[in-house]
Amino acid sequence: MDFKTLKLMIFHGSLARRVLLRALMVITALSIVPLLQIISGVDLESGYSNSFIFPGTFAFSKAWGSFKMVQYGGNRNLTTSVVKELMGKNMLNYSAKALCVGEGSMSAVMALKDLGFFDVHGVYRHPFFSLKHKKFIYELDYEDKSYDFVLSRDLDKVSVPALLVLEIERVLKPGGIGAILIGPTGSDPTSLIRSATPVSSLLKASIVVYVDHLNELTLVVFEKKLENVTYFEQYRLPADCPSMTNNKAIMNHIEPLMEVKPMEFEENIAYLPEFVNVSSKQRLVYIDIGASEHMNSNVSSWFFPSYPLDHKAFDVYFVDHNISVMLSYIKRPGINFVYYPGLAENRATSSSTNRDSDPFLEDEGFDFQLWFKHTVQYADYVVLKMNAGDVELQLLSDLFESGIICFIDELFLHCSDRTESGQAVKGGDCMSLFKSLRRAGVYVHQWWGA
Numbered sequence: 001m002d003f004k005t006l007k008l009m010i011f012h013g014s015l016a017r018r019v020l021l022r023a024l025m026v027i028t029a030l031s032i033v034p035l036l037q038i039i040s041g042v043d044l045e046s047g048y049s050n051s052f053i054f055p056g057t058f059a060f061s062k063a064w065g066s067f068k069m070v071q072y073g074g075n076r077n078l079t080t081s082v083v084k085e086l087m088g089k090n091m092l093n094y095s096a097k098a099l100c101v102g103e104g105s106m107s108a109v110m111a112l113k114d115l116g117f118f119d120v121h122g123v124y125r126h127p128f129f130s131l132k133h134k135k136f137i138y139e140l141d142y143e144d145k146s147y148d149f150v151l152s153r154d155l156d157k158v159s160v161p162a163l164l165v166l167e168i169e170r171v172l173k174p175g176g177i178g179a180i181l182i183g184p185t186g187s188d189p190t191s192l193i194r195s196a197t198p199v200s201s202l203l204k205a206s207i208v209v210y211v212d213h214l215n216e217l218t219l220v221v222f223e224k225k226l227e228n229v230t231y232f233e234q235y236r237l238p239a240d241c242p243s244m245t246n247n248k249a250i251m252n253h254i255e256p257l258m259e260v261k262p263m264e265f266e267e268n269i270a271y272l273p274e275f276v277n278v279s280s281k282q283r284l285v286y287i288d289i290g291a292s293e294h295m296n297s298n299v300s301s302w303f304f305p306s307y308p309l310d311h312k313a314f315d316v317y318f319v320d321h322n323i324s325v326m327l328s329y330i331k332r333p334g335i336n337f338v339y340y341p342g343l344a345e346n347r348a349t350s351s352s353t354n355r356d357s358d359p360f361l362e363d364e365g366f367d368f369q370l371w372f373k374h375t376v377q378y379a380d381y382v383v384l385k386m387n388a389g390d391v392e393l394q395l396l397s398d399l400f401e402s403g404i405i406c407f408i409d410e411l412f413l414h415c416s417d418r419t420e421s422g423q424a425v426k427g428g429d430c431m432s433l434f435k436s437l438r439r440a441g442v443y444v445h446q447w448w449g450a
Contacts, residue, residue, distance in 0.1 A: 075104035075153075078215055079111035082151060082179055089210060090403070091177050091221065092149055093239030099123065099147045101140065101168065102154030121147075145173045153181035153217070155199070165202040172224040175236070178206065183217030196220045231433070232400055232440040241406035244441035250275045254443060257434050261448040266306050269445055272410040273308040281380035286314040287372075289386040289395070290343055304412075314383070317375065319343070319368075340368050343391055369398060376407045384408050385447065388415035388433065400440070411437070411444040 079100075086092040097119040100108035105122035112120045123140060150168045155161050168178045182195045195218035196211040203222055210221040226234060237244060255270045262268060278284070286303075303311040316335045321344040376382045386392045399405040415430035430446075437444045 075107040076111040076114075078104075078153075078181070078217075079108040079151065080115065081214055082181070082219060083112065083115055085212070085214065085219065086177065086179065086210075086221065090236060090238050091210070091223070094118075095239065096148035096177075097146070098149040098151070099140075099142070099171065101150060101152040101164070103157065104153065108151060140167045140171055142171045144170055145176075147171050148173055148176045149179070150176070151179045151181075155180050155182055161198065162202050165199060166204070169203060169206050169222075169224060172206070174224055174226045176224045178222045178224070180220045180222075181214070181217045182220060192218060232397075232436045232442070235400040235440070237400070237406060237441075238403055241403070241441075243406050243409050243443070246276070247272070247409070247443045248441060251438065251441070251443065254438070255445070257431060257438075257446060259431065265446075265448050266304065269304075269306070271304075271306075271308050272443055278309060278381055283379045284309070284314045284381045284383075285317070285376060285379040286311065286383045287317045287319060287375070287385070289319045289340075289384070289392055290389065291318040291320050315379075338371065340366065342368060343389075368395070369402065369404075372399075373402070373404055376404065379407070382408050383410045383412070385412040386414070388413055388430065405442065409443065411442055412447040413437075413444055414447045 083092060094116045096117065098112055098117050098121070100112070100120070100122040102124060105124050109120050109122040121142075123142075150172055152164065152168060155164060158164050165180070168180070172178055180199060182199075192211045192213070196208050199220045199222065200208045206222040206224045208220060208222045210219070212219050223236075250272075253270050253275050255268050258265075312334060314334070317338050318335060319338045319340050321339065321341050323339070386396070396405075399408070413434070415433060434444060434446060
């Protein structure tokens, strides 16, 4: 073997060794990042550190973050789809304090901020053994009841899914929403049940409220139960609920609730127009449900004698089933009669009612909810007066369920602790009913008049 051939073999051997050595260095560099995460508790994706990071690892951290951004870039669109789905169901709003958990949390955080969320956090925490704590760590490093919304798609990736679900539930505030993406799954309805069952079976203080297919995955949404809430506080109203938003600042001006009827009670009522400017309102609506209960020969008795606005400024609707009492009021200017046969369930229909001659009885398919929505939808100011009967209280619940309560500015409610059927009112008694409505944000008065 001549010298030239020997030199060439040595050169190629050295080159191969150098290439191999550099490849090993790159692999080691990429591998040391998650190792440092285990040792020091660093969350490289979310940018938070529980402890410290060794010198010289910043470049690797930056390279690792760039790699993750490329790998999970599609997660931004997925997060956007989840948010739009939940907002369309009135389950989420931009003011929610949000947490993204697991793989893709950095891109999910960025997507939420781009959508308009301002208080968003991300954490990439798979269970690992911590040298610092000398134990396996499964917990999220956040306090109980600290987030309104938590999103994760790691249920299929963690070794103990139950711990992830319970940790998400733990950090959710009462009434908060947890959203978990599972998949891929089939498109048939039974696959939704199969996907939701493992989550629902693990929940301790929450219930699954929505399940659907989303981008070949299954979206399972659960809501944490409210604690010590009154009856009407359990309803989730839209974030832009007009009446609740407008009245929130003046709820402290409303008159206190009374156990017994006070003398000259009307003088103590803090009517809403005393605190808000109604003069610019284009259309004012007054609705009296069950009006025949307190009608007499004096037409002025139906309106509030000391109300700051004249009744002539309102479009007036009397809603009742009793035709014989109401027919005399139909011809009066500005008064409209709406026949609502469902109110007859509260009490026996008057024997003087002549159904054969009643022109309104032909429409037995009357949809009161639809009429109510259309009546108040374009109104600028709505006052509602009603009794706390069985049907009316169910109607009140329906107003919350549908969100129509958001268009009721002021409510007058006449209540007895027992309804016509002898049942207790919703919430147990009248005081609880009024407190529940006020805590829910309704500007409601006790109405003691006949």
